[in-house]
Amino acid sequence: MTQGKVDALLGIVFGDEGKGKVVDFFTPRYDVVARFAGGPNAGHTIIFEGKKFVLRSIPSGIFDEGKVNIIGNGCVIAPDLFMAEARELEAAGYQLTDRLHISRRAHLILPTHRVLDRAYEAAKGKAKVGTTGKGIGPTYSDKAARIGLRVGDILNDFDTKYTALKVRHEQILSDLHFTDYDIADEERQWMEGIEYMKKFQLSDTEHEINRYLREGKSVLAEGAQGSLLDIDHGTYPFVSSSSTTSGGVCTGLGVAPNTIGHIFGIFKAYSTRVGSGPFPVELFDETGEEIRRIGNEFGAVTGRNRRCGWIDLVALKYAIMINGVTDLVMMKSDVLDGFDTIKVCTAYTKDGVTTTEMPYDTEGWQAVYEELPGWKTPLSHLRKEEDFPAPFKAYIDYLEKALETPIKIISVSPDRDATIMR
Numbered sequence: 001m002t003q004g005k006v007d008a009l010l011g012i013v014f015g016d017e018g019k020g021k022v023v024d025f026f027t028p029r030y031d032v033v034a035r036f037a038g039g040p041n042a043g044h045t046i047i048f049e050g051k052k053f054v055l056r057s058i059p060s061g062i063f064d065e066g067k068v069n070i071i072g073n074g075c076v077i078a079p080d081l082f083m084a085e086a087r088e089l090e091a092a093g094y095q096l097t098d099r100l101h102i103s104r105r106a107h108l109i110l111p112t113h114r115v116l117d118r119a120y121e122a123a124k125g126k127a128k129v130g131t132t133g134k135g136i137g138p139t140y141s142d143k144a145a146r147i148g149l150r151v152g153d154i155l156n157d158f159d160t161k162y163t164a165l166k167v168r169h170e171q172i173l174s175d176l177h178f179t180d181y182d183i184a185d186e187e188r189q190w191m192e193g194i195e196y197m198k199k200f201q202l203s204d205t206e207h208e209i210n211r212y213l214r215e216g217k218s219v220l221a222e223g224a225q226g227s228l229l230d231i232d233h234g235t236y237p238f239v240s241s242s243s244t245t246s247g248g249v250c251t252g253l254g255v256a257p258n259t260i261g262h263i264f265g266i267f268k269a270y271s272t273r274v275g276s277g278p279f280p281v282e283l284f285d286e287t288g289e290e291i292r293r294i295g296n297e298f299g300a301v302t303g304r305n306r307r308c309g310w311i312d313l314v315a316l317k318y319a320i321m322i323n324g325v326t327d328l329v330m331m332k333s334d335v336l337d338g339f340d341t342i343k344v345c346t347a348y349t350k351d352g353v354t355t356t357e358m359p360y361d362t363e364g365w366q367a368v369y370e371e372l373p374g375w376k377t378p379l380s381h382l383r384k385e386e387d388f389p390a391p392f393k394a395y396i397d398y399l400e401k402a403l404e405t406p407i408k409i410i411s412v413s414p415d416r417d418a419t420i421m422r
């Protein structure tokens with residue numbers, strides 16, 4: 001943590017790297033926690049004082065009384081889902097309104113955006129993205145098309161603007177012959193959410209964050225999704241629609257590149273992906289099943305099975321480069337405890353061509369592996385690096401050399417204290 005700087009905490013593969021687990025560890029060190037991209041497609045599972053919460057739009061600093069939490073301009077927000085999430089926290093005794101500030105530039109997800117999400121997916125036939133169905137793509141499309149509704153619009157002739165956009169959406173749905181939907185109940189909840197949002201500070205958070213930085217305060221930019229789901233740098237078109245990488249921190253919060261301090265890149269000791277799209281390390285065998293079972297790899301938002309595989313150094317090197325990762329954080333190492341050998345994907349190959357650089361189109365590439373000995377020892381009770389079994393130390397050394405970036409934090413179990421700083 002650096003005073004007067006923004007540090008970023010980013011999932012650097014396909015999301016679900018376990019950010020929720022380390023957030024406990026990070027948030028107490030910062031004055032401000034800000035979300036800069038995405039919306040309710042995220043599901044950060046946080047266990048706080050024995051109770052489990054799934055945060056979708058609200059930053060994880062909300063559990064610490066002294067923190068300011070910001071939903072930045074790069075985010076999209078669904079008022080009904082936001083209200084449900086916020087009310088759950090309020091019911092658990094957390095006071096939100098003074099501490100949660102929402103950018104007036106963030107875009108609103110309308111009920112019809114969610115219908116459009118379904119309609120576009122249906123129209124894609126076999127090439128579905130496998131979205132979370134939360135209306136993310138259509139909302140960011142409207143933003144780029146300069147017809148979206150922003151949080152600031154809530155305070156200014158809202159009903160007229162809402163109806164105009166809804167009618168436009170209905171026309172598109174009719175053109176797509178996607179008419180089997182009924183949003184009446186959803187829309188009532190959504191409008192209640194709009195009213196509910198008015199009790200929050202809807203402000204120009206870009207000025208606010210920069211003021212904090214000038215005052216020497218520290219800001220944590222909390223990522224959502226993962227780098228390979230970035231609209232520019234991910235495995236397009238099988239991506240989300242926001243800028244999930246460190247560049248997105250600047251555009252999604254309104255902070256300049258020279259305010260960025262540390263960039264923490266979170267990855268798992270193996271790979272997972274939810275939804276469709278190329279995944280060269282995917283295992284279709286018992287090992288893949290085993291990783292899914294031990295790692296409990298089921299989606300937090302959709303409950304879908306996560307696709308599982310060995311660690312992918314091609315993807316990680318690329319993500320480290322794109323993000324400028326300064327410190328790596330390795331999660332869920334203990335999931336690999338039982339394996340005789342651990343495989344590491346070092347390159348991709350296709351049609352006689354082998355590459356260690358992430359290709360433009362990862363479709364059809366096969367993973368090339370190296371094998372390392374497994375540690376065959378439970379890690380979850382270990383709290384000191386000195387106690388790590390030699391093959392696990394060798395795995396860490398191997399990764400650090402290959403990735404040319406230090407692994408500064410290692411998690412060896414879901415327990416809060418099983419996070420080892422190096």
Ligand code: IMP
Nearest residue numbers: 015041042130131132136239240274275
């Ligand atoms: P969307 O963000 O709902 O449009 O979904 C686009 C793709 O990103 C789909 O493959 C989703 O499964 C994936 N995705 C979106 N959010 C997350 C996340 O928080 N974790 C993992 N995958 C995600």
